[in-house]
Amino acid sequence: FEHMIRDVLIFGCTGQDGSYLSKSLINKGLSVLGVSRSDKPNVDNLHELSIVDKIQIIQGDITIFKDVQKIIAKHKPKIIYNLSAQSSVGISFKKPYLTSKSIVDATINLLEACRISDFQGTIFFAGSSEIYGETKEAATIQSRIDIRSPYALAKYQSYLQVKAYREIYNLKSVTGILFNHESPLRNKNFVTQKIINGAIECMQDKSKALKLGNLNIVRDWGCAEEYTEGIQAIANATQLKDQIICSGKAKSIKDIVTIVFNNLNMNWEEHVISDKILFRENEANISIGNPNLLEKDLQWKAKITIENVLERMIQHSLKQSKLN
Numbered sequence: 001f002e003h004m005i006r007d008v009l010i011f012g013c014t015g016q017d018g019s020y021l022s023k024s025l026i027n028k029g030l031s032v033l034g035v036s037r038s039d040k041p042n043v044d045n046l047h048e049l050s051i052v053d054k055i056q057i058i059q060g061d062i063t064i065f066k067d068v069q070k071i072i073a074k075h076k077p078k079i080i081y082n083l084s085a086q087s088s089v090g091i092s093f094k095k096p097y098l099t100s101k102s103i104v105d106a107t108i109n110l111l112e113a114c115r116i117s118d119f120q121g122t123i124f125f126a127g128s129s130e131i132y133g134e135t136k137e138a139a140t141i142q143s144r145i146d147i148r149s150p151y152a153l154a155k156y157q158s159y160l161q162v163k164a165y166r167e168i169y170n171l172k173s174v175t176g177i178l179f180n181h182e183s184p185l186r187n188k189n190f191v192t193q194k195i196i197n198g199a200i201e202c203m204q205d206k207s208k209a210l211k212l213g214n215l216n217i218v219r220d221w222g223c224a225e226e227y228t229e230g231i232q233a234i235a236n237a238t239q240l241k242d243q244i245i246c247s248g249k250a251k252s253i254k255d256i257v258t259i260v261f262n263n264l265n266m267n268w269e270e271h272v273i274s275d276k277i278l279f280r281e282n283e284a285n286i287s288i289g290n291p292n293l294l295e296k297d298l299q300w301k302a303k304i305t306i307e308n309v310l311e312r313m314i315q316h317s318l319k320q321s322k323l324n
Helices: 016-027 044-048 065-075 089-094 096-116 150-169 191-204 224-235 253-263 292-298 306-323
Strands: 008-011 032-036 056-059 079-082 122-128 172-178 210-212 218-220 243-245 250-252 272-274
Touching: 008 016, 008 065, 016 032, 016 044, 016 224, 065 096, 079 096, 079 224, 089 096, 089 150, 096 122, 096 150, 122 150, 122 224, 150 172, 172 224, 191 210, 191 253, 191 306, 224 243, 224 292, 243 292, 250 253, 253 306
Parallel strands: 008 032, 008 079, 032 056, 079 122, 122 172, 172 243, 210 272
Antiparallel strands: 218 250
16 A cells, blocks of 8 residues: 555545545545544444445645645645535534634645645545525526635635636646535434434334424535536546536425435424524525536536435434444
């Protein structure tokens, strides 16, 4: 493993997206090097996808410039994906500084290290649909920016940095702006997992209730595993161009709840409480993307429905709850 030149370097390789991206790249025969802040990274996701022994993970902190510089100089990757971040919008309200550091500092460190070392490969950044806030119509890359959280602010700053380095320094840096994307590997504090695990608890104990926030919030949902193919399409394009990755299909939280409870043969109205305390200050009521440009430019489009993803997630959670 040690001094082999790497095809791909991934920051954030143990998270939902990083794990699926690693698997996809390994399946394509590429050598993947992952970077984790921890010297004992949580590799549950990599185990789950049976790739833990096919990827080398080194320790490094993307928010420390010297760490990033050393890693690039030593491993000389051909392409770099940065998927690392404090990724919860909710947590960003409580920890704005930490969120900004994990996103903005990380981005500038990576761009600057690549500029100084005259890195010739592509650098992909995971952007976020949160930068568009409330979308009056399906968002395109030119849509109005509407910042509603410290997380969105950090992602927007990073998006601008990536664009600036591409335009000013001719660095091959590009952003893929991702709308909501779910999978069985989704972290437990995300709403889809909350709904699924809450529904399973209600199924096991009929007296249980599931408390959620605003059920009328509408989002553009997709499949994380599939979206990592979209990420590669953007990173491998002959002409680098920031793009949106989305399904273009809108579903409310209530729709998600209905799908999940129906799947478990329950009536959600008997168990779900919409609690005003859980409503998020100034949250966008509707956030939806326009997938047409990505398909037109790179012939890539999302095909897996959120119904299909939720079904997989439910099966996975049921299996986990049986194991426990």
